[in-house]
Ligand code: X8Z
C-alpha cells in the first residue's frame with residue numbers, strides 16, 4: 001500500500017484553528033459576491049498548503065500506529081485520522097462552491113481531486129468522524145495482531161503463510177485456513193457501521209454511495225469504468241480458465257480426490273496462499289515436465305547469503321541503473337524491514353513518503369524468498385513514484401490513477417529475468433530457451449491467477465456499499481463471487497457468523513482493490529512499451545530493462561506528471577496508447593497458453 005493523500009491527511013490543533021478562521025472568512029465573503037477565479041485560486045492555494053502539512057502530521061502518527069501497535073499509538077492515530085478526514089471533507093464540500101466558475105483545466109482538476117480524494121469520507125460531524133476513525137483503527141489493529149493457536153502452538157499470519165507455501169500438510173493448512181478467519185467475525189458489525197457512516201459522507205459530497213465515489217476516480221464515468229473492468233476480464237478469462245484447469249488436474253494427481261476433486265471448484269486452502277489469490281507456491285506441483293533445470297529464486301537468495309537489507313539494496317540498484325537517484329539515508333534508518341521481536345506491528349507490506357518530499361520508507365516483514373523479493377520491487381516502485389511527483393502541487397501528488405502506482409514496481413519486477421539474475425551474479429548461467437515455459441508458468445501462477453481475485457474484492461464492496469449485499473449476507477455474497485470468478489470453494493462450510501472478506505487486509509484496511517486488477521493488466525502494457533524503447537527484440541518475457549537509461553527516462557517523465565493530467569495522457573506518454581489494453585498480457589503468456597491448451601485437451605475444464 002502506498003500512502004494516499006487524503007486517507008492520511010491530518011491536521012494539528014493549531015492549524016485546525018487557523019482553518020476555521022479561514023473557512024469563516026470564506027463563508028462571509030461568499031454572502032457578498034459570487035466566487036471568482038481568483039477566489040478559487042486562493043482557495044486551492046490554502047487547501048494545498050493545509051493538506052500538505054496535515055498529511056505530514058498524519059504520516060508520523062500512522063507510521064507509529066503501524067510499527068508500534070498499542071493503545072497510545074492507536075489513540076494518536078485515531079485522533080489524527082479524524083482530523084484529516086474532517087479537514088478534507090470540509091474542503092471538499094467547499095469545492096462545490098466553485099462549480100460554476102470558469103476555471104482552467106488544472107484548477108478544475110485539483111478541485112475534482114479534492115472531492116474524490118477520500119476513500120471513506122465522513123459526514124461533517126465530529127462524532128461521526130471520530131467513530132469512523134475509531135473503527136478504522138480498531139479493525140486494522142485486530143487484523144495486524146491476529147493469530148491462531150493450535151493447542152500450544154501459535155501462528156501469526158506470516159507463519160501460517162509459510163505452511164501454505166510449503167504445501168505438505170493439507171490437514172494443517174485447512175486448520176490454519178479456518179483458524180486465521182477467526183480474526184474477522186469481531187469486525188463484522190464494525191464494518192457495517194463504518195459503511196453506513198461513510199455512505200452518509202459520500203452522499204454529502206454528491207455521490208449515491210461510496211462505491212460510486214470509488215469508481216468515479218478514473219477520468220470516465222463510474223459506469224464506463226465498471227464496464228471497462230469487465231471487458232478486460234473477459235479478454236484474460238480464457239487464460240485463467242486454462243490455468244485453473246491444469247492446476248486442478250495436477251493438484252488432484254498430487255493430493256488425491258479426497259483433498260482436490262478432479263472437477264468443479266478447487267478448495268481454497270490448497271493453492272499455496274491464504275486467500276488463494278496468487279498460486280506461485282504450487283509451482284513444483286504443476287510445472288511442465290519438459291522443464292528440467294528451472295532455477296528457484298528463493299534458493300538463489302538463500303545460497304547467496306543475501307539478508308533482508310541486501311534484498312532491498314538489490315531492488316534499489318535496479319532503479320538506480322535506470323537513472324533514478326538512490327534512496328535517501330533516512331530510508332535505511334527509518335524503514336521496517338523485518339518483524340521486530342519485541343512488539344506488535346503491521347506486517348502487510350507498504351511504502352510511505354512521510355513528509356511528501358523525501359522521507360521515503362517501506363514497512364515489511366521481509367522473508368528471504370522470491371515472493372518478498374518481488375514485493376520489495378513493488379514497494380520501491382511506490383517510493384520512487386512518490387519522489388518523482390513531489391514537485392507537483394499536493395493535490396496532484398499521486399499516480400495517474402491508482403493502478404499506475406501499483407503497476408510501477410511490478411514493471412521493474414517483470415525485468416527480473418534469468419538474464420538479469422546472471423548479470424547481477426545470482427544465477428550462474430542463463431537457462432536455454434527450452435526452459436522458458438517454466439518461467440512463464442511461475443509468472444502466470446502469480447499474475448494470471450490473481451486476476452479474478454483482483455476483480456472480485458471490489459465487486460463485493462461495491463455491492464455492499466450500494467446495499468445490494470446486506471450485512472446479513474456479507475459472507476454469502478463474498479463466497480458467491482469467489483466461487484463464480486475464481487472457481488474456488490471454502491474447504492469447510494461457511495456461514496454468516498463468519499466474515500471472510502474481513503480476513504483480507506484491504507477490507508479492514510479500507511484500501512480499494514480494483515487498482516491491483518488494473519495494475520496487473522497495465523504492467524504488461526508498460527513492460528512492452530519500455531522494452532521497445534530499450535530496443536529489445538525477442539519474446540517479451542525475456543526482456544529486461546536493467547541498466548537502460550532511455551527506458552528509465554521515459555518512466556520517470558510519466559511518473560513526474562503525478563495525477564496532474566487524465567491517466568490516459570500518462571498512459572499515452574509511456575505507451576503511445578490511451579486505453580487499457582489486455583493484448584500485452586495475453587501476448588506475453590501466449591506460449592504458455594498454447595502449452596496449457598494441449599495439456600487440457602482431454603480434460604473437462606471449468607467449474
Ligand atoms: O497489498 C499489496 C501490496 C501493497 S500495496 C503488497 N498487494 C495486494 C495484496 O497483497 O493483496 C500487491 C498485490 C495485491
Ligand code: ZN
Nearest residue numbers: 001002378406
Ligand atoms: Zn502496492
